[in-house]
Amino acid sequence: MSRQLTDLRLLYSFSLAASMAKNLRERDVMTCRSCGNEERASEGYPCADCGTFVCIICNFRGVTLCKSCHAKRPEPPLTPTNSTKIDWPEH
Ligand SMILES: [Zn+2]
Numbered sequence: 885m886s887r888q889l890t891d892l893r894l895l896y897s898f899s900l901a902a903s904m905a906k907n908l909r910e911r912d913v914m915t916c917r918s919c920g921n922e923e924r925a926s927e928g929y930p931c932a933d934c935g936t937f938v939c940i941i942c943n944f945r946g947v948t949l950c951k952s953c954h955a956k957r958p959e960p961p962l963t964p965t966n967s968t969k970i971d972w973p974e975h
């Protein structure tokens with residue numbers, strides 16, 4: 885019973901995705917919210933914070949946030965904090 889329901893949902897989401905892909909092919913260009921370039925939407929990634937379009941070139945550079953979200957964050961969360969400051973008393 886439940887398996888049949890899942891199959892129906894899968895079929896529905898599949899047809900929905902197919903129609904969305906058809907729409908995208910007509911206008912597959914979006915402005916990257918990080919670098920401002922117009923890139924293919926199907927090759928880009930959503931911003932990790934707000935889900936807006938960030939192009940694949942920015943993703944290659946390690947940018948996962950759009951400009952405004954990046955500005956909101958003083959430090960990127962993925963950067964390791966390897967500060968060389970040693971809390972050692974001088975003798
Ligand atoms: Zn970009």
Ligand SMILES: [Zn+2]
Nearest residue numbers: 931934950953
């Ligand atoms: Zn964002």
